[in-house]
Amino acid sequence: MIDLTPRTPYRQRTGVLFGAVMIGHLILISAQVQSKAGVPVLEGVTFGVFSRIQGGAAGLFRGVAGTWNSYFNLRGVSAENEALRQQVATLEVRLQEQRAQAQRADRLQALLGFKESTALPTLAAEVIAGNSNPGLLTVTINRGTADGVQADMAVISPKGIIGRIVGPVASHPARVQLLIDRSAAAGAVTERARAGGVVAGVEGDPPLAMDLVSNLADVKPGDVVVASGTDGMFPKGFVVGTVEKSERGPSLYRLITVRPAVDFSSLEDVLVVLVPARGAVPDDLATPEVKK
């Protein structure tokens, strides 16, 4: 009968010995047998097995090397990407600066052309600050008494009237009250019908209204409103804006709204008309020290 009891170490050793001997025989036979390709089977099998191992090892090595190289390349690419990003940011800033300089050059060129075309003595100034008080619509320019700027001098731009200098005026900076301020006003006349009145700042849109124009006057939307010069401050003939709405008023005067010619939201460069307002007192004379 066959012994089904668990194998003893002796029997296990016998089995191992048998397996080893049989494998040895197979290897010995394979070493002598030629395959169809004319290569000994042992050599072929050995070559095949080791070629797979070599292939696997080579693949593993290539993978590790590739990963390693990719890692370093990625590190280099990352650093290069960061440098390029910084360069792009720098170039964008420079581009914006150059674009701003070009626009500024255009504005200054236009301002210079306007300055040369007008007979008025003017002084170019740059808006350096806006208004800190929401109740007042003023801006600050970089010109002052040192540059001959006085209070109540008109401030204009190639597009039209901006406002006037309000005191006190410092040696370099000065404040400009915009025409759209509620307490600002200018003598004006419609260019087509020569209907005179006063343009003042109002709350609303558009921010200018033309008062004291008779109901009988022929004022229509689209009429250009220019300074009349009657206020002794703003030069005559300079554009104030365009009539947007003109209605007959309940009293003697028409209800006229005017769209300013100047875009007050983007003031950068202005011209100060260096002509003192008629009846205006120079700042140096208005100061207490001078009065004494």
Add this chain to the structure above:
Amino acid sequence: MRAIGVVIALAAALALQTTLAGLTIHGSTAVNLVLIAVIYVALAFGPVAGLMAGTVGGLVQDALAGGIVGVGGFSKTLVGFLVGLLGAQFIVAQSLPRFVMFVAGTVVHELCYQALFALVETRAFRMPWSAAMIQALVNGVIGILAFQIVDSGPGLLQRRRARGATLSRRQF
């Protein structure tokens, strides 16, 4: 002592096999004395001895035959181990079981031998059953005789010694 006996048996079998190489049936050798020696050793001493005897005997026989070394060795190792294993599991002290073991061992050896050659030569498997069965029967008979001779050897010597002593006393 056992190893020396195995080596001597194998050497004798190889020597006799080479002298009997011309004895063939249908182109096949009618008797395989080395295989008989391997099966004998396996039955007498167990699977490990059978395995080692098969390995040594087969390899030497292959080497002397001039063919592919290892085919006979593989077959004889397999037969030696299996016969040794079966001899350890079954009672094979009688002649019939031993005869069956010799016949079966020879058939298995031939099957394995032909299969290996078919594999090595990449040809279809062909088993010369008639020659194989004849060789198996011859191997079985010779194997049984070998067991009988070896088993009766010590008793025969003792009887001869005893008879010699009696004769001496009669002379003197």
